Amino acid sequence: GAGVSQSPSNKVTEKGKDVELRCDPISGHTALYWYRQSLGQGLEFLIYFQGNSAPDKSGLPSDRFSAERTGGSVSTLTIQRTQQEDSAVYLCASNKGVNQPQHFGDGTRLSIL
């Protein structure tokens, strides 16, 4: 597709379960970013990838959160042993590099019961 694609669009799961969120960036974009947005809040940076490596993981809130990117394209964000405070919209963005606009997907809305 032409834009950043995220799946699933919505995910409801029970506390303690693991979840995996997927992001397909725009073709040719080397950098990929994950952000989290809680209800009515701004965007909180989680992690970014340049190619397959993650130079900055500083935003991951705990060791329950991890992400990987393979083939310089698709990325998955995994949250283990989910907690209710993990409920948020998880947004993915991609761009061609530094000082280029990041283009966002429509996010995965995660609800932890």
Next chain:
Amino acid sequence: GESVGLHLPTLSVQEGDNSIINCAYSNSASDYFIWYKQESGKGPQFIIDIRSNMDKRQGQRVTVLLNKTVKHLSLQIAATQPGDSAVYFCAENYSGNTPLVFGKGTRLSVIA
């Protein structure tokens, strides 16, 4: 103003009027700035960007102004339309640290 939880600053304008949304950024070393528009249930949509070597940039119906002296960014929307109703975020970036830092957002409400 600052947002607290769901209480984003709100700007209400009449359809056809011009809108000005303001943003104070935090890092004097930031050299790249972006405005995004976010509609309910969607991801942020890129509107316009500006680099620190400029103080003004114009797009279609939008203008971004940058005042580095007071670390202030503004977005002007000409002839505001109902479709402009959304939450607007400014974001800053320092080229040595690529993740964007977002402001808390302003809700624009257009009155028909």
